[in-house]
Each structure stands twice: as C-alpha cells, then as structure tokens.
Amino acid sequence: MNFQALSTCVVLLFTCIHGNKEHLRRAYDPDSWKNNVSCDVCKIIVGQLATAVEQQAPSKTLIELSNFFCTHFKIEDARVCKAIINQYKDTIFGVLQMTVLSPDDVCAQVINETCGSPFNPNTTWNITLSSVPKPPVMPPAIPKPGLPTIRILQLTDMHLDLEYKYNSSADCHEPLCCRVNDGPPEAGHKGAGYWGDYRHCDLAPRTFYSMMEYLESIKNKFDMIYFTGDIPAHNIWNQTRVDQLARIRVFQSALERYLPDKPVYFAAGNHESSPCNIYAPPFVTGNLSQDWLYGAFAEVWTKWMPMDTIDTILRGGFYSVSPLPGLRIISINSNLGTTDNWWLLVNNTDPAGQLQWLADELQEAENNNEKVHILMHHPTASAGVKPWNLNFFKIVNRYESIIQGHFNGHSHDDFFTVFYDEVNFTRPISTGFVAGSGTTYSNLNPGFRIYTIDGNYTGSSWAILDFDNYVADISELTAKTTPVWVKEYSAKADYNMGSLYPSDWSDLIYRMRDDDSLFQKFDKYRYKLAANGPCKGSCKTSSLCSLKTAQTGHPDLCKDLQ
Incomplete structure (x- = not known):
C-alpha cells in the first residue's frame, strides 16, 4: 500500500468534495464545486480509499500523512487541514465500509451522473401514491378584498x-474569516466591520x-x-x-x-x-x-x-x-x-x-x-x-x-x-x-x-x-x-x-x-x-x-x- 499516495487522496477528498461550497458571488449554484473535480480524480480517490479500508490501513498513519500533504501543498492552512480531516474521517470510512457501489457509481452520485452509467429511471425506487384519483385541477380563485x-x-x-470579532482579518485565506483567532488584517487590508462584513464572514x-x-x-x-x-x-x-x-x-x-x-x-x-x-x-x-x-x-x-x-x-x-x-x-x-x-x-x-x-x-x-x-x-x-x-x-x-x-x-x-x-x-x-x-x-x-x-x-x-x-x-x-x-x-x-x-x-x-x-x-x-x-x-x-x-x-x- 502506497500510504503517501493514499494520504494525498484523502486530502483531495476532504478539501475538494467537502471544502467551502457556499456561494462567493452571483448566480449561486450549491453544486458548482463539483465542476472543479474531474470524474477521473474522483474515481482514483474513491478507489484508493476503498482499498485502504479493505486492507485495514492504520488510521493514525493515514491521518498524519494527510495532514502533512494538506499543509505542504497549501491546500488549506495547518489548523483547517488538521481539523477537517479529523472531522470527517469516521463518516468517510464508515460509508466506504458499508457501500457496495463501485467508484464509478459513487462519483456519478457525488459529482455528476455522467461519471458512471447513465441514470436509468426504470431502476430507481418509487414511493406508493394513494389509489384515490387526483382531483380535477381547478384554477385558483383570488380571495375577495377584506377577508382575514x-x-x-x-x-x-x-x-x-x-x-x-470587529477589526479582525476578513481576508484570512480560510473558508470563514472575521473571527477571534484570525488576528489583525494584513497591511493595506480593511478589518472586519463593526456590524458585519461582505467578505467570507x-x-x-x-x-x-x-x-x-x-x-x-x-x-x-x-x-x-x-x-x-x-x-x-x-x-x-x-x-x-x-x-x-x-x-x-x-x-x-x-x-x-x-x-x-x-x-x-x-x-x-x-x-x-x-x-x-x-x-x-x-x-x-x-x-x-x-x-x-x-x-x-x-x-x-x-x-x-x-x-x-x-x-x-x-x-x-x-x-x-x-x-x-x-x-x-x-x-x-x-x-x-x-x-x-x-x-x-x-x-x-x-x-x-x-x-x-x-x-x-x-x-x-x-x-x-x-x-x-x-x-x-x-x-x-x-x-x-x-x-x-x-x-x-x-x-x-x-x-x-x-x-x-x-x-x-x-x-x-x-x-x-x-x-x-x-x-x-x-x-x-x-x-x-x-x-x-x-x-x-x-x-x-x-x-x-x-x-x-x-x-x-x-x-x-x-x-x-x-x-x-x-x-x-x-x-x-x-x-x-x-x-x-x-x-x-x-x-x-x-x-x-x-x-x-x-x-x-x-x-x-x-x-x-x-x-x-x-x-x-x-x-x-x-x-x-x-x-x-x-x-x-x-x-x-x-x-x-x-x-x-x-x-x-x-x-x-x-x-x-x-
């Protein structure tokens, strides 16, 4: 098992698949992050992780190496790298231990359905609707003025x-800024506003x-x-x-x-x-x-x-x-x-x-x-x-x-x-x-x-x-x-x-x-x-x-x- 390669995959999974996905500007698309992760990268990550779980790779070694690569390649700063990996590791390994999906199928669900077999609506699950027929659809009637x-x-x-924290760094290079531990703003940068800030705050x-x-x-x-x-x-x-x-x-x-x-x-x-x-x-x-x-x-x-x-x-x-x-x-x-x-x-x-x-x-x-x-x-x-x-x-x-x-x-x-x-x-x-x-x-x-x-x-x-x-x-x-x-x-x-x-x-x-x-x-x-x-x-x-x-x-x- 190549633990260095595996740890890099873990880092990519945590930071790419579960990095900061909220909107930054206009036309917010909650799934826009997925455009930055290719199907091939996703399949490599999932495949490596599944192999690690199957072979019962030591979690301590995996976490230590993941932290090293995350900080070394400046994917996030040291405190975010360490914490995000620790935050999600149990869920990821729990899922990989239980899932029967192939890497293609996992990436088709997580990234885009084109990563795997095209979605087939005939193979999906269906809830059961009542046998009571749907009533005729009537045009809505605008309520009369004066009704409650x-x-x-x-x-x-x-x-x-x-x-x-007021006047803290609002450009802290982390997913969320303007906080107690972010320190003062960098030279030439305006600190966090007293009542709030439009940046990542x-x-x-x-x-x-x-x-x-x-x-x-x-x-x-x-x-x-x-x-x-x-x-x-x-x-x-x-x-x-x-x-x-x-x-x-x-x-x-x-x-x-x-x-x-x-x-x-x-x-x-x-x-x-x-x-x-x-x-x-x-x-x-x-x-x-x-x-x-x-x-x-x-x-x-x-x-x-x-x-x-x-x-x-x-x-x-x-x-x-x-x-x-x-x-x-x-x-x-x-x-x-x-x-x-x-x-x-x-x-x-x-x-x-x-x-x-x-x-x-x-x-x-x-x-x-x-x-x-x-x-x-x-x-x-x-x-x-x-x-x-x-x-x-x-x-x-x-x-x-x-x-x-x-x-x-x-x-x-x-x-x-x-x-x-x-x-x-x-x-x-x-x-x-x-x-x-x-x-x-x-x-x-x-x-x-x-x-x-x-x-x-x-x-x-x-x-x-x-x-x-x-x-x-x-x-x-x-x-x-x-x-x-x-x-x-x-x-x-x-x-x-x-x-x-x-x-x-x-x-x-x-x-x-x-x-x-x-x-x-x-x-x-x-x-x-x-x-x-x-x-x-x-x-x-x-x-x-x-x-x-x-x-x-x-x-x-x-x-x-x-």
Missing part, C-alpha cells in the same frame, strides 16, 4: 458566528440581536414564524456536536426572549449537523447515528408544537402539524435527499421512509380539506439525489391542488422556483419561495421576509397573497452608527404581479426575459441590495433558467429563455 389574513415571518440561514452577534430587537418592535406585523434552517456559522472544520447544540439553544433563547408569543416552525438545515451535511439514516447506529441531533430537535421544536410530532422528529427530523383549522404545515428534512449526505452512498432508498410518509400526510390533508405549506431547507433542485428528486416531484404533482407553497432557504440569496407539470413541463403547478439569508456570507446584506397569507377563516385558501422583504444595508455602517432595517420591496407591487400563484411567477420569468430593466430589478433584490455588478448575457439566461428548474433533469425547460 395572517402574516408569517420567514427567517433562514442565520449562520450566527459567536466568535465574530458570517453574521455578527450584535447584528443578529439588532435584527431580533427590530422584529420585536414590529411583532404586530406577523403572527407566526417559519425558520428554514442553518443556525451555526461556516467554520465546518472545527465544529463539534456540543458546539452545534449550543448554537441551536442560543437561537432558541433569542426567539423566546424577543418573540415569546410567536409560534415557530422549524426545518433542518445542513449546517445543524456535525459533520456538516451528514445526516445518518436510521440504518446507521451507534456513535455515528443522528440520535444526538434529532433528540435536540425534539426538545427545542416541541416548545412550539404538540408532542405528537416527536416520533417523526426522532426518526428523521421531519413532522406534520395543523396549527390552524384548514392549514397543515409539513416540515421535510431535505438533508436526507442530498448528494452531500454521503450516507446515501450506502442506501438512498427513501431514507427514514420520509417521502412515503409525506405522500401519506398529503393524502390525509386532502381527505380533511386542508391546504399545505411545505418547509424544507434546500430548494428542490439542490436536493440532488436523482431518485429522491423524482419521487418528491411526483408527490408535488399529485397534490398540487392543496400545496400552497414551498418555503426554502440554503441559497442565501432571494429568489423563487417554479414547478411544472410532469406531462409536458409547461403548466406551472407550484412555487418555491426562497428567502434571503440572515447572514452576510458572502457579499449580501442580512434580511428576512414577511408573507401575507389568505386565512384564518372557514374555506380560506391559505395561499400566499404577497410578501415583503426587509434588509439592513451594512456597507456604510460604523461603530458609531446602528443598522436601519427597512422594507426592501413588495413582491406584488415591485414585480407588478396581479397575484402570487404559480402561473404568475412563471409569467414573471418571461416578462424578465423580454424586459431587461425588470430583470435587473429582480437581480438587485436577489442579492438584497448588495453590489454584485450587472448580470447580462449568459448570466441572465442562467439566472432565469434556475427559476424554471425546481425539478431538475428536463432538457427542454430552458430552451425558450434565449
């Missing part, structure tokens, strides 16, 4: 960095509490809260389970202190876990299981929800709850469907039975004449295991008449996605609302969103009628000033929309294609008023295409956007 409404605050991707605590104080001051403007995941910061190389649980409780305490009368409904983010992205399905037991996190979810989340949600939270971090007559909130753990969750290389067949449970819950909601809001951290196109995506889309298509919206986060910028029917991919059937992040990471202003929803009254549609986005511009703030939280825009007014049904969002895509000034307005709002430069040509086409691809893999979805 409720308002929902959406918070997402706070990435609260409790170690943020997460949300400063003082800015987080400024947001919470502002939300407390406008608490009469919303009735309940959807939180769609990601509380901890991006220092994924040195996070422990204890760290993650502490951050969750800091956030919980802030909600209880500033907004004690507002019920909160959560979805699991990819950063809540340690290691980041890794959500072990139920077949993983012992120290590598997810019990430590699901137990914390059950403890925290049920402060605002009934106890009958505990069973599914403990099983897989998902639940269903009906807080108001006629409304059902279903929270999905999308981490059980992403390629970043390496345990799915062992078995990706409906992890924790979640999608079958979702289909059954939606059928029960249909039987009870309920409408549904789906909470999920990842926008659907980012939940990347192909069979999972196909089954989720099949479920959405069947229950389009009762699903009134998908509430997502993860991407940090502010946009939407449109689902189209499974027959010809032309009729809009559902909308994903992707709210902007609380964190500034990267090149964004912090923000939040408040929706106006039809309800609460007998026969209400629970449809999204409008939403307002709020931001605080940190670009000119100093230690002597304070953030000013302002309404950035309203969807109906600023996009000139008659309503916010799927057909209206689909129409907006084509209006932006033909009206560049409208698109540039959307692009400005997408990055929450932070300067990102113009988006023209292929940038615009790619941006518009991303709005049409809530479900991935259809070759004709974006042909008409040129």
Whole structure:
C-alpha cells in the first residue's frame, strides 16, 4: 500500500468534495464545486480509499500523512487541514465500509451522473401514491378584498458566528474569516466591520440581536414564524456536536426572549449537523447515528408544537402539524435527499421512509380539506439525489391542488422556483419561495421576509397573497452608527404581479426575459441590495433558467429563455 499516495487522496477528498461550497458571488449554484473535480480524480480517490479500508490501513498513519500533504501543498492552512480531516474521517470510512457501489457509481452520485452509467429511471425506487384519483385541477380563485389574513415571518440561514470579532482579518485565506483567532488584517487590508462584513464572514452577534430587537418592535406585523434552517456559522472544520447544540439553544433563547408569543416552525438545515451535511439514516447506529441531533430537535421544536410530532422528529427530523383549522404545515428534512449526505452512498432508498410518509400526510390533508405549506431547507433542485428528486416531484404533482407553497432557504440569496407539470413541463403547478439569508456570507446584506397569507377563516385558501422583504444595508455602517432595517420591496407591487400563484411567477420569468430593466430589478433584490455588478448575457439566461428548474433533469425547460 502506497500510504503517501493514499494520504494525498484523502486530502483531495476532504478539501475538494467537502471544502467551502457556499456561494462567493452571483448566480449561486450549491453544486458548482463539483465542476472543479474531474470524474477521473474522483474515481482514483474513491478507489484508493476503498482499498485502504479493505486492507485495514492504520488510521493514525493515514491521518498524519494527510495532514502533512494538506499543509505542504497549501491546500488549506495547518489548523483547517488538521481539523477537517479529523472531522470527517469516521463518516468517510464508515460509508466506504458499508457501500457496495463501485467508484464509478459513487462519483456519478457525488459529482455528476455522467461519471458512471447513465441514470436509468426504470431502476430507481418509487414511493406508493394513494389509489384515490387526483382531483380535477381547478384554477385558483383570488380571495375577495377584506377577508382575514395572517402574516408569517420567514427567517433562514442565520449562520450566527459567536466568535465574530470587529477589526479582525476578513481576508484570512480560510473558508470563514472575521473571527477571534484570525488576528489583525494584513497591511493595506480593511478589518472586519463593526456590524458585519461582505467578505467570507458570517453574521455578527450584535447584528443578529439588532435584527431580533427590530422584529420585536414590529411583532404586530406577523403572527407566526417559519425558520428554514442553518443556525451555526461556516467554520465546518472545527465544529463539534456540543458546539452545534449550543448554537441551536442560543437561537432558541433569542426567539423566546424577543418573540415569546410567536409560534415557530422549524426545518433542518445542513449546517445543524456535525459533520456538516451528514445526516445518518436510521440504518446507521451507534456513535455515528443522528440520535444526538434529532433528540435536540425534539426538545427545542416541541416548545412550539404538540408532542405528537416527536416520533417523526426522532426518526428523521421531519413532522406534520395543523396549527390552524384548514392549514397543515409539513416540515421535510431535505438533508436526507442530498448528494452531500454521503450516507446515501450506502442506501438512498427513501431514507427514514420520509417521502412515503409525506405522500401519506398529503393524502390525509386532502381527505380533511386542508391546504399545505411545505418547509424544507434546500430548494428542490439542490436536493440532488436523482431518485429522491423524482419521487418528491411526483408527490408535488399529485397534490398540487392543496400545496400552497414551498418555503426554502440554503441559497442565501432571494429568489423563487417554479414547478411544472410532469406531462409536458409547461403548466406551472407550484412555487418555491426562497428567502434571503440572515447572514452576510458572502457579499449580501442580512434580511428576512414577511408573507401575507389568505386565512384564518372557514374555506380560506391559505395561499400566499404577497410578501415583503426587509434588509439592513451594512456597507456604510460604523461603530458609531446602528443598522436601519427597512422594507426592501413588495413582491406584488415591485414585480407588478396581479397575484402570487404559480402561473404568475412563471409569467414573471418571461416578462424578465423580454424586459431587461425588470430583470435587473429582480437581480438587485436577489442579492438584497448588495453590489454584485450587472448580470447580462449568459448570466441572465442562467439566472432565469434556475427559476424554471425546481425539478431538475428536463432538457427542454430552458430552451425558450434565449
């Protein structure tokens, strides 16, 4: 066994496959990192690691050599190299011990399906839909003026960095900067801002509490809260389970202190876990299981929800709850469907039975004449295991008449996605609302969103009628000033929309294609008023295409956007 070659493969695996994958500028693609890792490199890495596991290579030697090569070739600095390898080693070796996939198949799932055999939909797994026929699809009826409404605050991707330090280095050459251990800025470089920084820096605590104080001051403007995941910061190389649980409780305490009368409904983010992205399905037991996190979810989340949600939270971090007559909130753990969750290389067949449970819950909601809001951290196109995506889309298509919206986060910028029917991919059937992040990471202003929803009254549609986005511009703030939280825009007014049904969002895509000034307005709002430069040509086409691809893999979805 060539341990030097093997250790280099380990380093490449850790740094290339699980380096900092969050967006750096515009047109954020959560899978863009994969473009930098070739299929051949991936197959060599996986093959070498599988051989090492099979031959029971000494882990101590492997780790020491991996650390040496990581620092020697300046893949990351010494502290990141040492910590990231230690963070993920148990998961990687656990997966490789259990998987029966070949290196080609592993890389096809992790990098791109062209790395292995082409995806064959006839060999995938399928959930079972109810035998109850799909009701005829009726055009939505806009509620009459004056009917009751409720308002929902959406918070997402706070990435609260409790170690943020004013005037520390914001160009630290690590995945996350502006922190206590980063030291002063280099000569000629500006240090981290007092209220935050647009560079690779997460949300400063003082800015987080400024947001919470502002939300407390406008608490009469919303009735309940959807939180769609990601509380901890991006220092994924040195996070422990204890760290993650502490951050969750800091956030919980802030909600209880500033907004004690507002019920909160959560979805699991990819950063809540340690290691980041890794959500072990139920077949993983012992120290590598997810019990430590699901137990914390059950403890925290049920402060605002009934106890009958505990069973599914403990099983897989998902639940269903009906807080108001006629409304059902279903929270999905999308981490059980992403390629970043390496345990799915062992078995990706409906992890924790979640999608079958979702289909059954939606059928029960249909039987009870309920409408549904789906909470999920990842926008659907980012939940990347192909069979999972196909089954989720099949479920959405069947229950389009009762699903009134998908509430997502993860991407940090502010946009939407449109689902189209499974027959010809032309009729809009559902909308994903992707709210902007609380964190500034990267090149964004912090923000939040408040929706106006039809309800609460007998026969209400629970449809999204409008939403307002709020931001605080940190670009000119100093230690002597304070953030000013302002309404950035309203969807109906600023996009000139008659309503916010799927057909209206689909129409907006084509209006932006033909009206560049409208698109540039959307692009400005997408990055929450932070300067990102113009988006023209292929940038615009790619941006518009991303709005049409809530479900991935259809070759004709974006042909008409040129």
